[in-house]
C-alpha cells in the first residue's frame with residue numbers, strides 16, 4: 137500500500153486534516169464520508185471495520201488443498217450459464233500455469249455481463265474435489281486490471297460499513313492511504329509499565345491492526361486496546377465532570393449529630409434496615425461537606441428509599457436549609473406528600489405540595505413563603521424548577537425517578553443553585569449504566585427490602601390455563617385476600633381496538649367471572665376524588681379486586697393484596713412489569729403474580745422468562761438492557777457522552793471497570809490533567825468532549 141502515497145504527501149497528513157484532501161477523495165466523496173460521520177483523517181482512522189476477512193494470500197492452483205480456503209489468481213478460460221436447472225448455475229473454468237479449477241456460482245445469472253473469457257480474476261473460497269476436479273463454490277472474486285495481473289489489494293482486511301455511494305472496498309482503499317502514516321499520526325496515551333501491567337498493545341499498533349490485522353490474535357489485541365481507550369476517555373470525562381461539580385461550587389454543609397439522628401429516626405414507626413442505615417451514613421457524610429452531594433439512591437420498589445430521602449430532608453431542615461422534593465408526575469408528587477405527611481405528624485417542619493392546579497391567589501402567598509424561607513420542605517414536579525419559584529436557602533434537592541428527568545433539567549437545576557442533590561430511582565439501574573450514563577454520580581444501593589415481606593411467585597399463564605388461574609384467584613379472594621388486575625389500556629375507544637382494555641374487562645370480571653366479589657375500576661382519567669375514594673376503599677379491604685391500568689404502578693401499598701394478574705403482559709416493558717409486581721409481596725403472606733400472555737415475539741418471551749426466573753430488580757434491569765439491544769446503549773449520547781464506536785458496555789464490562797478505576801485515579805492525582813505525561817490524553821479528551829469539561833480554559 138505504500139506505493140499509493142508518496143513520502144512527501146504522507147508527511148502532510150494530520151489527524152485534523154479533512155478527508156477531502158486525501159488521495160482518491162474529492163468534494164463529492166468527502167460529502168458522502170460526512171454522512172458516515174467521517175470528516176477528518178482522525179475520524180477515518182476511527183471508522184472501524186464491522187467485520188474482518190482473513191482470506192489467505194494467493195497461491196498456485198496446484199498448491200490448493202481440498203477442504204481448505206485458498207485464493208488463486210488465474211485466467212478465465214470459459215464460462216457457461218445453465219438457467220434451466222432448478223438452481224441456475226453460472227460456471228467458469230479457471231487456469232494458471234499449474235492447473236485448472238472449476239468455479240460455480242448458484243443463481244449466478246448476474247455474472248453473465250461481468251465475467252468474460254480472457255479476464256484474469258482473483259477468487260477466494262473453499263476448495264473441494266468434485267469428480268476428480270478442483271472446484272470452488274460461490275467464491276469471493278475480483279476482476280483484475282488487464283495490464284497488471286497483480287492486484288493492488290487482497291481480500292483480507294476490514295469490511296467497512298458502506299453505503300450506496302461508497303463501497304467497503306473504496307473505503308478500505310482510502311484508509312489504506314493513511315495506514316502507513318499511522319505511526320506518525322497516533323499518539324500514545326500510557327507509559328510502557330502501565331501498558332505491560334494492563335496487557336495493552338501500543339495505540340499505533342492497535343490502529344494499524346484494526347484495519348489490517350495480520351491474524352486473529354492481533355485483531356483481538358487491537359480491539360482490546362481501542363475499546364479500553366474509548367472507555368477510558370469516557371470515564372475520564374465523567375471523572376472530570378464529577379470533579380468540577382464537587383469542587384467548583386459550594387453547598388451548605390449539613391452536619392449531623394447523635395441528637396439530630398435519633399430525633400429523625402424516632403419519626404419512623406420501625407427500625408431502619410441495615411441497607412437504609414448504610415445509605416443514610418453515605419448521604420450524611422456527603423451532606424456534611426461544603427461540596428455539593430451528587431448521589432444516586434437505587435433500590436427496588438418498596439425497599440424503603442422514601443424513608444431514606446426523608447431522613448436526608450430532615451437533616452437539611454435541621455441545618456436551617458430548605459428542601460425541594462421533585463417527582464416526575466403530579467400523582468407521584470402527591471404520593472410523596474401523603475407518605476411524608478404520615479411520618480411528619482405533629483412535626484414543626486413546614487411542608488407544602490405545589491401542584492399545577494395551584495394558581496393565582498393561593499399560589500402567590502405560598503411562593504412568597506418559600507422565598508422568605510418559611511417553608512421547609514416543598515414537594516412538587518419539575519414545575520419547581522420554574523423561574524418563579526425562588527428559595528431562600530435551598531440546601532437539598534431530592535429527585536425521584538431520575539431517568540424520567542432529562543439531563544438538561546438536571547443542569548438547569550444546578551444553574552440556579554448548587555444544593556446537595558439526591559436522585560432516587562425505583563427502577564434499578566444496571567451496573568453498566570450506573571457506571572456510564574450515570575457515571576458522574578455517587579451511588580448508594582438498598583439491596584434488601586425491609587423484613588416481613590412474603591415471597592412472590594410468578595407464573596406465565598396461557599389461554600388454556602386461564603380458567604385454572606381464575607379459580608386459584610377465587611380461592612384466595614374467598615380467603616379474604618385482595619387482587620389487582622392490570623390492563624395495558626383504559627378503554628378500547630381509541631387507537632387499538634383489539635387490545636384488552638380495563639373498562640371492558642372490568643364489566644366482564646364483575647358480572648361473569650367474579651360476580652360474588654366486589655370488583656372496582658381505577659384509572660388515571662377518573663376525577664381525583666373518585667380515585668382517592670377507590671384507593672381508600674381498597675386499602676380498607678372493602679374492594680376485593682381492583683381493575684386498573686399502570687396507574688397502580690405508583691403509590692399503592694396494600695399488604696393484603698397478594699395477587700396480581702397482568703393481562704397482555706407481553707405488551708409491558710420489563711421494568712414496568714417488575715414495578716407492577718412490586719405492588720404485591722408487601723405483607724408477610726405469599727403472593728402470586730400471573731402474567732397472561734400469548735405471544736410468538738421472542739423478545740417479549742424473553743421478558744416473561746426473566747420475570748418468572750428472577751425477583752432481583754438489578755438482575756432484571758441488566759437483562760432488560762440486553763434484550764433491548766445495542767440501540768438502546770446509544771442513549772449515552774443523551775447523557776452528554778461521546779458515542780462508543782467499538783466498545784460495548786455490556787460485553788466489555790471488565791474493561792469498563794478497569795477503565796473507570798484508572799480514570800478516576802488519574803483525575804484524583806492530576807485533576808486538570810496538566811502533567812506533561814497526560815498531554816496526549818488531554819488533547820484526545822478535548823476532541824471528544826469539546827470544552828464542556830472546562831479543560832480548555834486551563835490550557
Ligand code: ADP
Pocket residue numbers: 406407408409412435436437438439440441442443444562586587693
Ligand atoms: P420505596 O420508596 O423504596 O418504594 P418506601 O420508602 O415507600 O419504599 O417504603 C415501602 C414501604 O416499606 C412503606 O410502607 C414503608 O413504610 C415501609 N418501610 C420502609 N422502611 C421500613 C423498615 N425499615 N421497616 C419496615 N418497614 C419499612
Ligand code: MG
Pocket residue numbers: 438441442
Ligand atoms: Mg417510593
